[in-house]
Amino acid sequence: MNQPPQTNIVETTFHVRYAETDQMGIVHHAAYVVWLEEGRSQWLRSNGRSYAKLEQEGFVLAVSELQVRYLQSARYDQRVTVRCWVESVQSRQVQFNYEVVDPQNGTVFVTGYSKHICLNHAGQVTKLPDQWRALLAEKSH
Amino acid sequence: MNQPPQTNIVETTFHVRYAETDQMGIVHHAAYVVWLEEGRSQWLRSNGRSYAKLEQEGFVLAVSELQVRYLQSARYDQRVTVRCWVESVQSRQVQFNYEVVDPQNGTVFVTGYSKHICLNHAGQVTKLPDQWRALLAEKSH
Amino acid sequence: MNQPPQTNIVETTFHVRYAETDQMGIVHHAAYVVWLEEGRSQWLRSNGRSYAKLEQEGFVLAVSELQVRYLQSARYDQRVTVRCWVESVQSRQVQFNYEVVDPQNGTVFVTGYSKHICLNHAGQVTKLPDQWRALLAEKSH
Amino acid sequence: MNQPPQTNIVETTFHVRYAETDQMGIVHHAAYVVWLEEGRSQWLRSNGRSYAKLEQEGFVLAVSELQVRYLQSARYDQRVTVRCWVESVQSRQVQFNYEVVDPQNGTVFVTGYSKHICLNHAGQVTKLPDQWRALLAEKSH
Numbered sequence: 001m002n003q004p005p006q007t008n009i010v011e012t013t014f015h016v017r018y019a020e021t022d023q024m025g026i027v028h029h030a031a032y033v034v035w036l037e038e039g040r041s042q043w044l045r046s047n048g049r050s051y052a053k054l055e056q057e058g059f060v061l062a063v064s065e066l067q068v069r070y071l072q073s074a075r076y077d078q079r080v081t082v083r084c085w086v087e088s089v090q091s092r093q094v095q096f097n098y099e100v101v102d103p104q105n106g107t108v109f110v111t112g113y114s115k116h117i118c119l120n121h122a123g124q125v126t127k128l129p130d131q132w133r134a135l136l137a138e139k140s141h
Numbered sequence: 142m143n144q145p146p147q148t149n150i151v152e153t154t155f156h157v158r159y160a161e162t163d164q165m166g167i168v169h170h171a172a173y174v175v176w177l178e179e180g181r182s183q184w185l186r187s188n189g190r191s192y193a194k195l196e197q198e199g200f201v202l203a204v205s206e207l208q209v210r211y212l213q214s215a216r217y218d219q220r221v222t223v224r225c226w227v228e229s230v231q232s233r234q235v236q237f238n239y240e241v242v243d244p245q246n247g248t249v250f251v252t253g254y255s256k257h258i259c260l261n262h263a264g265q266v267t268k269l270p271d272q273w274r275a276l277l278a279e280k281s282h
Numbered sequence: 283m284n285q286p287p288q289t290n291i292v293e294t295t296f297h298v299r300y301a302e303t304d305q306m307g308i309v310h311h312a313a314y315v316v317w318l319e320e321g322r323s324q325w326l327r328s329n330g331r332s333y334a335k336l337e338q339e340g341f342v343l344a345v346s347e348l349q350v351r352y353l354q355s356a357r358y359d360q361r362v363t364v365r366c367w368v369e370s371v372q373s374r375q376v377q378f379n380y381e382v383v384d385p386q387n388g389t390v391f392v393t394g395y396s397k398h399i400c401l402n403h404a405g406q407v408t409k410l411p412d413q414w415r416a417l418l419a420e421k422s423h
Numbered sequence: 424m425n426q427p428p429q430t431n432i433v434e435t436t437f438h439v440r441y442a443e444t445d446q447m448g449i450v451h452h453a454a455y456v457v458w459l460e461e462g463r464s465q466w467l468r469s470n471g472r473s474y475a476k477l478e479q480e481g482f483v484l485a486v487s488e489l490q491v492r493y494l495q496s497a498r499y500d501q502r503v504t505v506r507c508w509v510e511s512v513q514s515r516q517v518q519f520n521y522e523v524v525d526p527q528n529g530t531v532f533v534t535g536y537s538k539h540i541c542l543n544h545a546g547q548v549t550k551l552p553d554q555w556r557a558l559l560a561e562k563s564h
Contacts, residue, residue: 014296015324017316017319018163018164018169018320018323021164022163023159023165023217024164029456029460029486029489030160030456033456037301045297052357052359062447062493063493065491065493066452066491066493068488069488073485077332156465158457158461159464159474160457170348171312171316174311174312175440182438182440193499203352207311207348207350208349208350209348210346211346217474218468300445301453304441305441305445305449306446308446310441312442
């Protein structure tokens with residue numbers, strides 16, 4: 001995983017929920033996948049867009065690939081920050097990268113990325129709407 | 142909660158998943174809610190219906206009320222059986238009752254019920270389709 | 283469900299996550315159960331306690347009963363507020379009540395309650411620690 | 424991703440749960456992560472072991488890396504089969520590989536792998552217990 005960029009990172013912070021723990025006493029590894037998605041939602045909100053709107057316009061960003069590396073364990077009740085940025089954008093796809101960190105001391109819990117392809121309502125691969133691609137490209141690294 | 146009936150109960154059995162545990166070392170209480178729903182799906186399958194089809198026909202059974210009583214804790218890896226039956230049916234709503242038990246020794250983990258109202262695609266309360274109501278009424282207690 | 287009290291309600295607000303939706307296009311009914319729990323966590327935090335600490339001291343508050351009434355559907359990306367208060371407290375158990383509302387217009391999505399019994403590390407029902415019971419009683423209605 | 428091996432694959436089959444869908448009308452991408460874990464549990468069961476026992480002996484297999492490629496979308500109510508095998512084993516870690524397929528027509532929904540490191544109760548990286556490593560090595564590819 002490359003180093004995170006210096007700019008255009010969007011952060012969102014929340015408490016670990018009890019339901020997100022497992023019997024190891026730590027956050028279950030699937031919970032981070034949901035957090036990354038929330039980081040992505042926040043990226044769009046912070047850039048004046050909403051993924052809900054994209055769907056209303058007839059497009060979805062289907063997840064085509066996901067990778068997560070687990071470095072340290074987060075625990076119930078602590079605050080965690082998801083840092084999200086656009087790694088790359090092409091005509092039909094986009095890659096977001098992530099870090100989940102402890103906002104108090106910077107400990108990195110996980111790093112990861114997700115790749116998405118743009119589909120229309122019929123489920124066919126299609127080009128990202130121009131405005132969306134322009135935004136993603138402008139903010140990518 | 143009344144005693145379960147003697148007939149028309151549908152059972153489905155599966156292993157507890159690791160993700161369903163929490164840091165108490167037992168199954169998280171929200172996981173049972175998902176299991177009850179799977180018991181409901183199995184009830185429909187076993188009676189020759191599919192909830193997926195009902196939705197394709199333009200109806201949904203929205204949950205209007207849920208109650209669960211937690212008696213014993215299920216744990217990772219053990220097998221659990223969801224027992225589901227129709228408690229009552231009216232023109233616009235239906236109530237399913239449940240038990241989640243240990244199939245080996247009959248220990249009851251939870252009991253519960255869910256009430257559902259029938260909505261059309263516009264989100265309006267509507268009558269259950271005749272065939273569905275007939276089936277539910279025939280099997281209810 | 284009684285009316286919510288005028289005081290000692292603790293609120294926590296967050297965005298609906300995409301993973302919390304289902305194919306009805308609305309928030310899945312089990313997701314609210316997780317939100318109520320987060321409301322409970324926030325109640326403790328706001329009152330200077332942490333449920334994590336209670337567990338470290340050797341106690342758990344096991345859920346013994348849960349009821350939720352679903353009035354309106356929340357949707358992806360909107361902000362929701364969980365309102366939580368202590369309804370009653372006894373030597374060995376406590377009941378929390380909840381509302382989940384739209385912070386913009388006050389629409390009530392769900393109301394509910396959860397009952398909890400205090401267990402020690404051996405899994406035996408036990409009295410709430412004095413300091414905890416005093417706090418809960420002082421804030422109850 | 425390499426081709427799956429011809430032998431030592433363990434399969435487990437179940438219905439897609441309604442709660443596992445999202446508002447795209449398909450299975451949410453985080454649900455597959457839970458399914459892979461259940462495939463892993465089944466691998467151990469089928470080989471006469473239980474992950475629950477490993478934990479009782481004082482060890483955990485913490486997830487250190489996860490990758491999933493999403494090829495086709497699974498949907499509510501259909502049956503899906505998780506195929507799991509040991510890709511490689513070392514003294515302190517093990518990699519499981521997976522496919523999730525449609526048992527009726529062989530459609531591949533996702534492929535993926537997870538890497539795990541062995542930790543003792545103190546959270547320190549440690550060698551896999553001999554019996555466990557021998558089993559995993561014997562069955563690996």
